[in-house]
Amino acid sequence: MAMVAGLVALSLTACGERDSDDNASEPASSAPTTEATSEAPSEQFPDFKACIVSDSGGFDDKSFNQTSYAGLTMAAEDYGVQTAEVESNAPSEFNDNINEMVQQGCNIVTTVGFLLADATEAAAKKNKDVDFAIVDSSYEKPLPNVKGLTFNTAEPSFLAGYLAAAKSETGTVGTFGGVNIPTVTIFMDGFYQGVQKYNEDEGADVQVIGWNPETEEGSFTNDFENKTLGQSTAEEMITQGADVIFPVAGPAGLGGLQAAQDNDVKAIWVDTDGCESAAEYCDVLLTSVVKAMDVAVEQAILESAEGTFTNEPYLGTLENNGVGLAPYGPEADVDDELASKIDELKQQIIDGEITVTVK
Known part of the structure; x- marks a missing residue:
């Protein structure tokens, strides 16, 4: 079993009324944004392939799979990476779906959800030249090629x-x-x-x-x-x-x-x-x-593409704008x-x- 480190740690707060046509007030503070902060063109990585595996909720779950998947599409738009994805219909598919992404030549595979922890660790042990990022999980002793993306919700x-x-x-x-x-x-x-x-x-x-x-x-x-x-x-x-x-x-x-x-x-x-x-x-x-799972996933992809990827877990908090309240x-x-x-x-x-x- 993967030793999942106490998910004591975890990711954004924008309190305030929502913008509307009814003169709603502006938020008192801003939630994490996915908008670019600079007009300068981003470095491109057209030969790099980033991939993602959902849990059984699928990428249209209006929740964490969908937001994590947005990080992949953002990376494609911002950095020109190639992408591939596979949706899981049941936990029994996790191992095969991750291996499918590896076989497709993915340089980094992001897995979405605590329930994929064991399958992710197993794949990482067998494929040391591939980076892995996992949303909503981390490990007590992470492998060199695995980064946990956790959020203090x-x-x-x-x-x-x-x-x-x-x-x-x-x-x-x-x-x-x-x-x-x-x-x-x-x-x-x-x-x-x-x-x-x-x-x-x-x-x-x-x-x-x-x-x-x-x-x-x-x-x-x-x-x-x-x-x-x-x-x-x-x-x-x-x-x-x-x-x-x-x-x-x-x-x-x-x-x-x-x-x-x-x-x-x-x-x-x-x-x-x-x-x-x-x-x-x-x-x-x-x-x-x-x-802000989308931001965390995109950042992990960028670090892998740049060659700066580490196994140091990411922890989203109110302080770093990784978690929060929507308007x-x-x-x-x-x-x-x-x-x-x-x-x-x-x-x-x-x-x-x-x-x-x-x-």
Whole structure:
């Protein structure tokens, strides 16, 4: 088994109202951007081939596979690299799909997701002349040709939990995951702690259903693809009084957004800005917990092409803009006082005054 280093570490915060035709205010701070910062032409690597392997969610999951894949397309546009990709339909395909990319002459293979850790390490051992980057995982003793791309999503999830508690009218908020693995529960840990911070600050008693950080047990669909399971899980939480839903379940989590929309409650999306990737649900979103996987993937590809690739893991945090909150949704109704409080909490996390803990 691959020894996955404690994913205590993980990636962006742009708090503020979303731009709209309704005179929404500008964000108070900027989320990571993929726009070029210089007019100078980038160095080109036309003989270099960068490849990517998805987990079973596929590259159109409106979540982490899709955002990671964007890093590959950005590298092609910015640096002229050749590309190839393969989608996994089931975990049983991981080994074969990675090997297929190696056989196609890829110079770097990016794998997407904690569940590909063992298959990635095995391929890296056999192909020492190929670089490997893996999103959402790292290793206790990484091989020289493997870089982990991890993101401290507990930090922005803390902000999301505080926001959810502040906006709840019933005094109950809910979260559920796809599978009980560290890259999922890290969101839920941060969310829970943010709610507790709100309770402490405001003398409130907002309850979190769906996750108990002490027992590390909670609500899981045990599936990242089944939207129906996500919807039924969220609906059960809504019947228990939850009026903000925080799904951490990839495409299955879209069912949670559907349930929120059907029942006139709010939700918070993960991995990407849901108002962009799942725009049909933007009206129910307070915000999204996002991580700059596209930027991290493109940077790993560039380092490999330049010959500067190392096995030092990347860790995205609020401080380095690797993780954060997307702009507030158009119907989030976040007033200036609450927005300022979220910004204050963000800075306290960056300064080390607040520590978001992960088991």
